[in-house]
Amino acid sequence: MVSSATALADNSMPALAHGFDCRICGGVGPFHNYRVREMMFALGETFDYALCPDCGCLQIVTIPDHLSRYYGGGYYSFGSRPVRHSVGAALVRARNRALSGRVDPLGWLVGRFKPYRALASLHSLRLAPDARIVDVGCGSGELLIALQSAGFRALLGVDPFVAHDLDLGGGLLVRQVELRAVPGPFDLVMFHHSLEHIVDPQAALQAAHDVLAPDGHCLVRIPTVSSWAWRHYGVDWCGLDAPRHLVLHSTQSIRLLAERCGFTVRDIVYDADAFQFWGSEQYKRNIALMRPCCNDIVPAPGAFTSAQLRDFARRAERLNRECEGDQIAVYLQRGG
Numbered sequence: 001m002v003s004s005a006t007a008l009a010d011n012s013m014p015a016l017a018h019g020f021d022c023r024i025c026g027g028v029g030p031f032h033n034y035r036v037r038e039m040m041f042a043l044g045e046t047f048d049y050a051l052c053p054d055c056g057c058l059q060i061v062t063i064p065d066h067l068s069r070y071y072g073g074g075y076y077s078f079g080s081r082p083v084r085h086s087v088g089a090a091l092v093r094a095r096n097r098a099l100s101g102r103v104d105p106l107g108w109l110v111g112r113f114k115p116y117r118a119l120a121s122l123h124s125l126r127l128a129p130d131a132r133i134v135d136v137g138c139g140s141g142e143l144l145i146a147l148q149s150a151g152f153r154a155l156l157g158v159d160p161f162v163a164h165d166l167d168l169g170g171g172l173l174v175r176q177v178e179l180r181a182v183p184g185p186f187d188l189v190m191f192h193h194s195l196e197h198i199v200d201p202q203a204a205l206q207a208a209h210d211v212l213a214p215d216g217h218c219l220v221r222i223p224t225v226s227s228w229a230w231r232h233y234g235v236d237w238c239g240l241d242a243p244r245h246l247v248l249h250s251t252q253s254i255r256l257l258a259e260r261c262g263f264t265v266r267d268i269v270y271d272a273d274a275f276q277f278w279g280s281e282q283y284k285r286n287i288a289l290m291r292p293c294c295n296d297i298v299p300a301p302g303a304f305t306s307a308q309l310r311d312f313a314r315r316a317e318r319l320n321r322e323c324e325g326d327q328i329a330v331y332l333q334r335g336g
């Protein structure tokens with residue numbers, strides 16, 4: 001990622017001279033410092049991030065004291081999303097079955113037109129319906145509900161930032177606790193865009209390792225600076241999401257962290273979508289990503305033509321094929 005630092009040098013503040021060590025590799029710099037605007041709600045605040053020249057990780061320099069104040073009531077992970085009925089509940093169930101690795105030809109077809117990347121990331125794990133799965137930082141449990149509809153029976157959500165424990169029905173619970181507070185073992189621990197929000201990601205990954213069955217898997221989906229979008233958009237890259245994203249990993253730094261926790265890195269798959277384009281373009285134009293009365297993050301009305309959005313989607317797939325998309329799924333296995 002030295003090349004990224006070089007490419008973005010013109011946008012950056014002077015390198016930090018003292019007083020900061022990389023929280024991932026312990027590197028002492030010199031770091032490039034980037035001043036990043038909060039743009040989920042366009043609060044008008046800025047936050048400094050430092051790029052480690054050793055492991056390539058970008059991290060917030062000072063973790064805000066009261067992070068919860070940046071998770072407004074409408075924050076997307078906690079909003080109650082209405083079930084979309086555009087393809088019908090039965091077709092959604094079929095899609096969920098197919099994407100999560102069950103055999104369902106109709107569902108596979110639906111998934112081509114209505115993708116769900118979090119579910120699709122499970123496909124290669126070939127999980128049995130009774131696999132014990134915990135989703136860390138699950139918010140209101142949208143993914144767990146989809147997995148339940150796909151036939152999975154041993155599901156649990158943990159999220160210390162939900163207001164209280166949630167009973168989602170059918171034995172499905174979201175508990176307002178940290179992962180280390182729940183007894184294992186699990187066959188799969190997953191972090192879907194949650195690890196970058198955690199103050200101590202090493203402790204979180206270590207807890208995941210410790211709660212896994214001996215041959216268990218851990219799936220970590222995160223934004224990454226090992227991407228075209230970071231190099232192209234710099235401080236306007238929507239994946240930064242300051243100050244909620246505390247660590248933006250390079251592929252090198254997430255490997256380092258995972259291996260330190262005892263994991264073997266089995267695979268890294270790029271699974272970014274069109275958001276990297278339209279979200280970053282909105283960042284550039286100072287258009288907040290989330291609007292009042294809207295629980296979802298969708299392009300601002302009128303900001304893009306449908307042809308542009310289709311082009312963004314095509315380009316996102318191309319970047320994934322080139323290992324240049326701005327989101328990755330990291331497949332970890334306990335032990336060797």
Ligand SMILES: [Zn+2]
Nearest residue numbers: 022025052055
């Ligand atoms: Zn580092």
